Amino acid sequence: MKILMLGWELPPHNAGGLGVACAHMCRALASQGADIDFIVPYINSHPDIDFMRVIPAIPADAREVMKHSGAYDSFYYQSKTGKKHEIAANDYHSIYEASVDRIVTLGEYDVIHAYDWLTIRPALRAKQLLGIPLIVNIHALEYDRSGGGYGNPFVRDIEYHGMMMADKVVAISQHVKNIIVREYHVPESKVEVIHNSHVISGLNNQIAGPNTYRYIEMMRSVGYGIVMFFGRLTIQKNLPGLLRVMQKVVEKHPKSMLVLMGSGEQELELVELAAELGIGGNVIFVGFQRGKEWRDMFGVSDICVMPSVSEPFGLTPLEAAEFGVPNLISRQSGVAEILSSALRSDYWDVDDMANQIVSVLQNKELATQLSEDGISEVSKMNWDNNASKFLNLYRNQLGYAA
Known part of the structure; x- marks a missing residue:
């Protein structure tokens, strides 16, 4: 199973839990035979990640990317004063999206797995080019980031179109699924819940x-x-x-x-x-x-x-x-x-x-x-059961039995 995975952060270049969860899930997927190319919007290395290939989409330093357009900073599009930050943030997304044309030539992929709104535009481009199933994995929504409000309409529109165009939407909790169905009007049958988990750090x-x-x-x-x-x-x-x-x-x-x-x-x-x-x-x-x-x-x-x-x-x-x-x-x-x-x-x-x-x-x-x-x-917790659920979901989308 060859997976094209589009993310925005991985440890140690992460601003919060999204990158940590991505790393743990990918490690568990790889241990069960998945071959993963994980795309990030920066060139910095990840010395502790040897279980998948990490590919830079943008020739930028992680600190600059996180400074202007972090995984949790959708509000910066409108609340930052001065044109420089707004252009920089949009540039990162546009370059990431444009890089997909090159990235899709790097392997024979079976499925696309995209995390949150920041990667939805690149993921939709990859789906258009490859014609393979797209899984949109929602770890946070603009509804959450705005404290239960409408939030940034630009981001909200991307989330809506991404979830509607995806072959399957995976929510990290029933709480998130309820919001997706209630606030974004995505059909309930299209959304599956696969929780995050935990691994003892030592x-x-x-x-x-x-x-x-x-x-x-x-x-x-x-x-x-x-x-x-x-x-x-x-x-x-x-x-x-x-x-x-x-x-x-x-x-x-x-x-x-x-x-x-x-x-x-x-x-x-x-x-x-x-x-x-x-x-x-x-x-x-x-x-x-x-x-x-x-x-x-x-x-x-x-x-x-x-x-x-x-x-x-x-x-x-x-x-x-x-x-x-x-x-x-x-x-x-x-x-x-x-x-x-x-x-x-x-x-x-x-x-x-x-x-x-x-x-x-x-x-x-x-x-x-x-x-x-x-x-x-x-x-008693681990990521293995969660990874198995994802692999079964991939197989179901590809049309063969788990």
Whole structure:
């Protein structure tokens, strides 16, 4: 099975979970015999990826591509001031699309697999040239990125046409499928759900360096509970809501600290809101982190919170569970469909979220039970079953039995 896969990012050149999920899924597909050419819009290397061929579509540096047109930055098309950024972003997409004419000559492909709106135009061009099945794999929609709104009409139009023209649409959760059918009016029978999964990283077995987060460790040592958020600081993540939750947590459990690990356009707004709510001293911004700094944050966290308005999936709770950190997740998420060990709340229910956080901080037995249940649950997860579902889907689209 020869697969032409069109993506926008792979580790270590990734801005979020999309690239991570792509890498894990492709590794599992390759282990089951799939031959993958993965197209990216930059020339940088991927030293840890030896299970597929990674082909650059654009002779650009990954940092420049992500700066002007990242996988999560559809809003930049209209909200960035100055013509330079707008042209740069559109240029990357146009060059990617134009490169397809060359790329399709590199192999005899059986199926095209495209991830999200950024690759839909190139994927439709590839389908036109090759005449083979196109699978559009939706990891996030403009509906999600805009916090449950209409979002950028340019992006929304691309998503709609891509899903309508695809032979099959794969959603990473039932939550996403429901949105595709309800908001984009794609026939329900055309959309299949194949969840993301998790693989034990092994990072939790490495010895962490001393005092990576010395201040946070010191606060814990004097009785502070650490509430952790990992992710982009964007409207989708409901972080103003989380700060209001934290205000109530501090009222009930004064020795509480919220740590926000990530970057995004809402950072300044969140700093100001924390001050307005009187919890500026209980909120720490540590920025976007990778590797050791990212891993060590789990070691000083008492609970990981994902309060998203609309989260297509959410890999972070699975990572937190691996490290033994209890989770509180939004019911409006895909991961809520598969992670039974996590606490749940509706994203709008400030009081309920606050009460559940306080319960974990004040009840060590509950925290220990949630930790043990999470570790046990994610230890049984892998990407192999998900990869098998994709291979069967490819075969069905090609017209022969699985």
